Amino acid sequence: MSAELPAAYLDTVFILQDPPDPLPLAFAIVTAFNPMDEAQSPDENWAADLRLQGRLAAVGWERFRATGCSPDQSHTEPGWAIVCPLDAAVDLARHFNQRAIWWIEHDQLHLIGCENPNPQPVARFSDRVLPS
Template structure:
């Protein structure tokens, strides 16, 4: 994957989400990953370590959260992520702590791409549910 910010932003804007259960779009929540900081592809082992660190930080917030996978539309690239029921500001700060260019945020069923480190404007992406695929279990990630 070309990691220029323009290319990454385009890929981020096309992301789909794999979930094992529906999430209420009546609630606001962030979607955050710790994988591949600053768009740099890491090994599966490095990504798993960062993911465990992110989950630990999320648990300290004492807010509901759920695992999910953010994926390219063709499923050629997938990243373990977390839906976290926190406000936008805290979500962006958490994304920054894990060196993420951006995070997603869902409000009233509408998905937005929020910059954390990338010098970009918020990008409104439309309906969250149109990007969701319910699966019986999340895929094992090797990258």
């Protein structure tokens, strides 16, 4: 694993809000919360999320809420599942000063660092989605 990405990323599980059925064949999950893993206040995080939502609305990409969590849900970071090209998702995450994105393609979950965007296979995405 790339040295710049915390090992805890590999344990991430997801909560999806109003996802399409079926899920898109390929999509990214991007957050604006806690840039570069630096804890922000709730107000700062939600303000960043609103900026991200505005950017997504401006480009018109299909999206739905996707929250990444630690397995015990003690840490959560709301983000967006976005149907867009992989390079566009990485650029978007870089704009919001994020270390990485998640890329899901054909139910395979990949972790992709923004500095070194080589996909690292992690698990089946469906195995990481918590029941709603």
